[in-house]
Amino acid sequence: MGVGLFLGTGWSPRHPIVVDTQRRGSDVPRAYDGGIRALGAPCRPPLMSLVTFTRNAVSNFKSTAAVAPSSRHLAHAMVEPLRRQGPRVVVEFGPGTGVMTRRLLRVMPPDGVLLAFEISPLFVDYLRTNIDDKRLHIVAARAETAAAELDRRGIDTVNGVVSSLGIGFLDEAAVGAIFQPLLPRFSEEGTLTQFQYVHRIRMAGRRLEYFDAGDMLRRYFESVESNCVWRNLPPANVITCRGARNGGAP
Ligand SMILES: C[S@@+](CC[C@H](N)C(=O)[O-])C[C@H]1O[C@@H](n2cnc3c(N)ncnc32)[C@H](O)[C@@H]1O
Numbered sequence: 001m002g003v004g005l006f007l008g009t010g011w012s013p014r015h016p017i018v019v020d021t022q023r024r025g026s027d028v029p030r031a032y033d034g035g036i037r038a039l040g041a042p043c044r045p046p047l048m049s050l051v052t053f054t055r056n057a058v059s060n061f062k063s064t065a066a067v068a069p070s071s072r073h074l075a076h077a078m079v080e081p082l083r084r085q086g087p088r089v090v091v092e093f094g095p096g097t098g099v100m101t102r103r104l105l106r107v108m109p110p111d112g113v114l115l116a117f118e119i120s121p122l123f124v125d126y127l128r129t130n131i132d133d134k135r136l137h138i139v140a141a142r143a144e145t146a147a148a149e150l151d152r153r154g155i156d157t158v159n160g161v162v163s164s165l166g167i168g169f170l171d172e173a174a175v176g177a178i179f180q181p182l183l184p185r186f187s188e189e190g191t192l193t194q195f196q197y198v199h200r201i202r203m204a205g206r207r208l209e210y211f212d213a214g215d216m217l218r219r220y221f222e223s224v225e226s227n228c229v230w231r232n233l234p235p236a237n238v239i240t241c242r243g244a245r246n247g248g249a250p
Pocket of ligand 1: 063069
């Protein structure tokens with residue numbers, strides 16, 4: 001398997017892909033945990049997750065924004081700021097094959113609601129087949145529709161938003177269209193977590209430019225912190241935002 005296939009994933013030669021679904025020891029990726037219907041079925045996660053993810057990336061790289069799923073270490077760091085709250089309502093953007101989704105379900109209470117917005121039909125199908133948890137609502141729609149979906153479900157308050165969107169591919173207007181309508185809905189302790197690969201480089205037309213997602217998110221939140229997770233390929237910064245500016249961007 002080529003090195004390129006590992007870009008964006010936490011599986012490395014030292015942490016090889018394990019396909020034995022019966023073992024639940026410490027060497028088994030956490031992706032096994034959290035309502036996986038296919039626990040008895042051989043070779044589902046994480047190998048199928050990797051295959052499905054790579055297939056989607058090949059056909060639609062710009063929206064997938066990675067070639068393999070995030071590592072469990074990155075998923076842990078993305079969910080950690082929410083864990084202490086015992087979050088009842090969480091919105092996830094871009095669940096992919098569900099590495100963050102599974103981690104979220106582990107920290108949410110039994111009456112929790114997790115709305116996961118995903119635009120790839122391949123990933124939507126994968127998630128519906130592989131995660132069986134009544135708290136999870138997979139919404140086959142763009143992140144931009146989240147506020148309308150919350151209204152439709154009569155949900156006023158969210159405890160957290162976990163976003164894996166390839167924010168480097170989005171301009172400021174697109175980021176505003178996604179996050180701004182959600183700002184008045186954050187609970188007092190509510191957090192947004194977003195990751196960005198450490199290189200902080202993005203394409204602007206035909207040239208590469210430096211881009212710090214934290215700077216962009218500072219327009220929407222009072223407090224923005226960044227922590228590096230090295231155990232992901234490539235390593236990523238987890239940006240944790242608190243104190244939603246309810247009026248929107250200044
Ligand atoms: C970098 S991948 C992250 C997948 C997964 N969370 C992970 O970390 O392995 C980005 C995901 O966002 C999805 N996506 C991209 N644009 C989207 C949008 N506007 N609304 C919802 N999902 C979107 C892609 O299909 C893909 O699943």
